[in-house]
Amino acid sequence: MAAEEHEGEQERDSIKEKARLRLREFDVRDRFSHLPLARASVLLPLMVRAGKLHLLLTVRSMQLRRSPGEVCFPGGKSDATDKDEIDTALREAKEEVGLQPEKVEVICRLVPGIDKMNYLVTPVVGFIEDTFQPSPNPDEVSNVFVVPLEYFIKPLNYQTVPYKTSSGYHGRMHSFTYDDPEHKMSFRIWGLTAHFAVFLALVIFRRRPTFEIDYDLDNLISSSESYFMNLYASVYERKKSNI
């Protein structure tokens, strides 16, 4: 093996090892699995390219009823046959982009989010091979692209949108526009997907982003969990009053 190649491999291994250690500290395992909401999972697929961590994202097909044309992670609703949130994420990633489950090194589950249909959405983080070639299922996915993870703390094109959910919860929504040199296209990453990407970047880099966030960086675990619990409480109160 050539010397530079060996160096490249070592560098990649050390980037991955650092990320693994940080991510494991934030693993929530099944701590939120008992909550009485419908469930979905997404896979946050990480890979190392040119010495940097990258995140793989998809563009939803225009035919889909829910969120057509929006950028999201591979993922979907839980199926009765899924053992847990990890199973759901891996099954959906296989269906949508042809990623073989055995080619994913699952690292952890992060604090969930809640989507506009009140699904509890669990992000599952895993490493995939840097050489992975997606085969998107055209019924569900119209495009696949990768973004350097750092973009989600140091973006070139960023907007923040204040919002209020139907349950009355006030928050901040991130919106990134990423000019992808590979596709020569711009992608807009916002909402729940951007929320997960930012959190992942904060966990791994522990650096202050160039925009404002709703977490205390010095207490990221507890502040991300209280952010979620506030959101959950507002959804739950509303669900109860609708019964």
Ligand SMILES: CC(C)(COP(=O)(O)OP(=O)(O)OC[C@H]1O[C@@H](n2cnc3c(N)ncnc32)[C@H](O)[C@@H]1OP(=O)(O)O)[C@@H](O)C(=O)NCCC(=O)NCCSC(=O)CC(=O)O
């Ligand atoms: C929550 C989710 C993980 C749930 O996943 P999916 O919606 O992909 O669910 P899924 O994969 O199980 O199925 C998608 C739909 O496709 C249908 N479907 C499945 N196979 C199909 C096929 N072969 N042909 C046509 N349709 C098919 C399913 O029946 C389902 O329809 P049906 O649904 O009709 O049963 C995702 O929706 C998500 O990531 N949402 C956030 C996206 C986002 O960030 N958008 C930007 C901002 S908006 C935002 O942030 C607010 C928010 O979304 O909350």
Ligand SMILES: [Mg+2]
């Ligand atoms: Mg899906």
